[in-house]
Amino acid sequence: MMYDYLIVGAGLYGAVFAQQAKKAGKSVLVIDKRPNIAGNVYTEEVEGINVHKYGAHIFHTNNKKVWDYITKFAEFNRFTNSPVANYKGELYSLPFNMYTFNKMWGVVTPEEAAAKIEEQRKEITGEPKNLEEQAISLVGRDIYEKLIKGYTEKQWGRDCKELPAFIIKRLPVRLTFDNNYFNALYQGIPVGGYTQMVANMLEGIEVRLDTDYFADKAGFDAMAEKVVYTGPIDAYFNFSLGTLEYRSVRFENELLDKPNFQGNAAVNYTDRETPWTRIIEHKWFEFGKDKNGNDLPKTVISREYSSEWKPGDEPYYPVNDEKNGALYAEYKKLAEKEKNIIFGGRLGEYKYYDMDAVIAAALDKAEEEL
Ligand code: FAD
Ligand code: UDP
Numbered sequence: 001m002m003y004d005y006l007i008v009g010a011g012l013y014g015a016v017f018a019q020q021a022k023k024a025g026k027s028v029l030v031i032d033k034r035p036n037i038a039g040n041v042y043t044e045e046v047e048g049i050n051v052h053k054y055g056a057h058i059f060h061t062n063n064k065k066v067w068d069y070i071t072k073f074a075e076f077n078r079f080t081n082s083p084v085a086n087y088k089g090e091l092y093s094l095p096f097n098m099y100t101f102n103k104m105w106g107v108v109t110p111e112e113a114a115a116k117i118e119e120q121r122k123e124i125t126g127e128p129k130n131l132e133e134q135a136i137s138l139v140g141r142d143i144y145e146k147l148i149k150g151y152t153e154k155q156w157g158r159d160c161k162e163l164p165a166f167i168i169k170r171l172p173v174r175l176t177f178d179n180n181y182f183n184a185l186y187q188g189i190p191v192g193g194y195t196q197m198v199a200n201m202l203e204g205i206e207v208r209l210d211t212d213y214f215a216d217k218a219g220f221d222a223m224a225e226k227v228v229y230t231g232p233i234d235a236y237f238n239f240s241l242g243t244l245e246y247r248s249v250r251f252e253n254e255l256l257d258k259p260n261f262q263g264n265a266a267v268n269y270t271d272r273e274t275p276w277t278r279i280i281e282h283k284w285f286e287f288g289k290d291k292n293g294n295d296l297p298k299t300v301i302s303r304e305y306s307s308e309w310k311p312g313d314e315p316y317y318p319v320n321d322e323k324n325g326a327l328y329a330e331y332k333k334l335a336e337k338e339k340n341i342i343f344g345g346r347l348g349e350y351k352y353y354d355m356d357a358v359i360a361a362a363l364d365k366a367e368e369e370l
Pocket of ligand 2: 085
């Protein structure tokens with residue numbers, strides 16, 4: 001055998017596992033079918049701006065072990081995610097907090113805001129049965145109508161009455177003036193971009209890009225004692241039990257010859273009529289500066305359009321409903337019967353992991369294995 005481990009996928013899961021294996025003295029080969037490393041966190045420099053090619057990524061975690069690990073490979077800036085909602089030209093602060101309530105109702109004190117929410121949530125009696133009821137019971141009908149309904153229906157392609165309540169529960173509701181979108185102890189963007197961070201993790205490790213595992217699975221398997229597979233689990237089994245579903249996103253990128261398009265990294269378009277869900281202006285993840293600290297004259301924006309996934313599209317969000325959960329459970333049984341292979345990451349485990357959870361999972365697996 002030429003290698004101890006063949007790692008399929010140069011995304012975060014693969015990179016963490018490869019780094020840990022090399023550190024433990026193992027020989028490792030990493031392959032990826034894309035022309036670049038870093039998987040979905042890949043950033044590409046355009047006019048001095050690190051553009052998040054597969055969607056905006058903001059690192060946030062409460063896990064000190066993960067933070068101590070990842071900061072060995074990049075320094076993180078002090079970016080704090082504070083998206084703005086645009087409802088037909090009216091701007092609101094997110095997540096839902098005193099700035100939002102003041103703009104919506106003119107209320108000034110937390111007591112006044114709480115009273116307003118209390119009055120509006122009365123229409124929901126009993127346990128909320130779906131996302132609409134859950135949203136109204138959290139923040140009232142006005143906010144539901146202007147900031148939640150349209151956005152959610154565009155994002156998921158389904159009516160709010162047909163979506164599970166839990167989706168909306170992850171957004172904070174605060175009676176304080178605090179626009180920080182995440183309740184996380186550690187948050188930021190890696191200075192120099194995510195691609196550089198992953199390149200640092202993979203330093204000294206052999207990586208072959210534009211290389212599809214399935215183009216010669218038997219040949220690759222014969223090269224290593226063990227395989228770590230981070231691609232879609234259903235693809236590994238040749239879709240023999242059927243295809244798992246995903247939501248996909250289409251990004252329309254534009255380079256503009258002006259320094260400032262929207263004044264913020266993320267603006268959500270929360271009405272139903274605007275076809276995109278949000279616009280990302282990438283330079284604001286790094287405060288509009290290039291790597292030498294100079295102001296950037298141009299800007300790159302990405303409009304995001306949410307769509308139902310079909311074969312050939314990039315699979316972005318696993319659809320964690322009952323039907324897909326049951327099918328995944330069947331694939332997992334097949335996976336458990338395979339010898340010398342580890343299924344890991346967002347696609348390998350069909351799980352909507354944030355970056356910190358993927359890193360934690362890969363570190364745990366490496367600890368158990370190596
Ligand atoms: P991936 O990054 O998908 O890597 C898997 C790799 O395997 C890919 O590079 C793929 O090309 C390769 N591969 C697949 N099949 C094969 C094959 N047959 N042969 C060779 N290679 C193969 N998380 C956050 O914490 N904060 C955020 O703000 C955030 N925003 C997000 C926004 C969007 C639009 C999306 C989709 C996700 C976001 N995430 C965010 C989640 C984050 O992207 C994931 O947690 C993380 O990237 C998963 O890493 P991974 O290694 O499991 O998967
Ligand atoms: N959401 C919303 N309005 C917004 C932002 C989010 O209604 O302006 C809802 C929407 O249903 C979304 C959920 O809150 O699916 C969770 O939002 P989050 O930003 O956490 O979603 P992500 O894209 O990170 O999965």
